[in-house]
Amino acid sequence: MGRDGQRAGWRPLARAGATAVVVLALAGRAAAHSGSLGGSVASASVPTWLVILTGGIVVGGSFLFTTLLTDHEAMRGVNWWRVALPTSAQLRRVAVPALRAVSFGVLLIVVATGLAGPTTPTQNFALLVVWVGWWAGYTTTTYLVGNTWPAVNPWRAPTRFVRRARDRLFDDASDGALPDRWGVWPAVAGLLALVFLEVVSPVGENPRLLAVVVLGYSLATVAGAVRYGDAWFDRVDPVSRVFAAYGRVAPLQRDFDGSLTLRLPGTALTEDPLPDRPGEVAFVVALLWVTTYDGLVATPTWAAAVEPVVSLGVPALLVYAVVLLAGFAAFLGVYRLAARNVRDTADTYVTARAIERWFAPALLPIAAGYHLAHFLGYFLGLAPALGAVAISPFAPPANPMALVLPGWFGSVKLLCVLGGHVLAIWVAHSLSFELFPGVLAAIRSQYPSVVVMVFYTMSSLWVITQPYAPPPFV
């Protein structure tokens, strides 16, 4: 559990629980087992390139398979299936303030233990709650269950308190307005900045720094939300936007009339194209890219590529920043190019911009699947430590347990990535039938995006199957 060479973000914690690390840094081989009742178990290893190729084949094959499903009414039957859940306005009035009070309390403990708690990562409440409990565990619930962030958001309660105080003190207090032409670009910039901070700074191993970052973020969020109202959470706060985006994948949805409904996972994405605001598509692409980037910088290939550049005298931080921005631009460029090609393959007058917005929701299951692949093992491995420390944040046990995950867990990660992509193929298929008349134009419109998705799958699988190597120079 040494502090030697520990790196940014959620990774130091993964390294801290030595047993969990073994599982996370799975070597790039998935084992194919064949057994017999006789007790002899033969096992052969599938090389990494074949795992990656198989991923591409599965995604391409599932596209071919979905082209056989052309009954638009039946597709709508699946996509629009829903069960209304009973909700009580009264319960909501009680539960939401209670949740916000609890989450605000947790925020206070995070800051307190971050500033004054033990500095051993697996004993520190702040580090465990933020990285394991929140960024890995809670985020998972937003796409597997539903987006509860608007109810849980710990900055809502202080915002409300400050707004009330302001309204009482100043009679002419009014909300500021963000320029419309900015759209949601502030959130895109915020997301890239947060991930950059997570990758290059020791915010994942140093509880003091984490507490300072949380405090800074809290001040900025409360100040922004007081000044700009709900538009802040809608267009600027990257955290709220990430959860809102992931929440569209989830089975629990708020319906148009505000009632709570249970849907099939991912089907809510087939109902709304993104709003016509600058930056909406860029945010979804950024979400996809930052998860890839987060994995990419922890591969040996990255280390081998960066070392010669830095030895030439280029500042390491600059390399990390340039690759973050260039990769984002490349992902966005590839997506835009694909959207432009749809105009030809579908033989349509629909603009490339409208096509971009129309199909962007199909990228969200990919991002969710990739997040799950990345964080599920990490969360399960450190969940016992989180539980032990959460019971007594100020006097944590000396040696919290780490869960050892079985060897087949590596295959689960691959299945998460593939599952996300296959769901994305279905969503894109459904959306294309809503946009283009007939069957053939709808099918042909998907060619460019299928090529892009095969490319995304194979690059994600490549990153996932790489052994863990700490990001150098940061």
Add this chain to the structure above:
Amino acid sequence: MTDHAPTLRPVRDTAVPDGERVAARCPYCERPFRSDHGRDLHVGERHDPTDAERERYEAALEEERDELWLFHAKAVVALGVIYAATVILYMAVLGTFF
């Protein structure tokens, strides 16, 4: 079943390149199409068609059906070939083929 279909706003979301003559336009929502075929399908699917429009819609559907059969034949063959190739590839790599 209530209608949850996402909607396109033709004025905002479609554009005809300069100098190009629009082959067909939807009489209900003004959406331009590159062919009568696309327009006829769209009117039948998205609007409340007149009898003449319904007839054209059904003719367009019939045309789609033939083309779609050919497309599906190709897709099934492609799926079969990919499946077989993948199995053979695995056998070769895992050393039970050669």
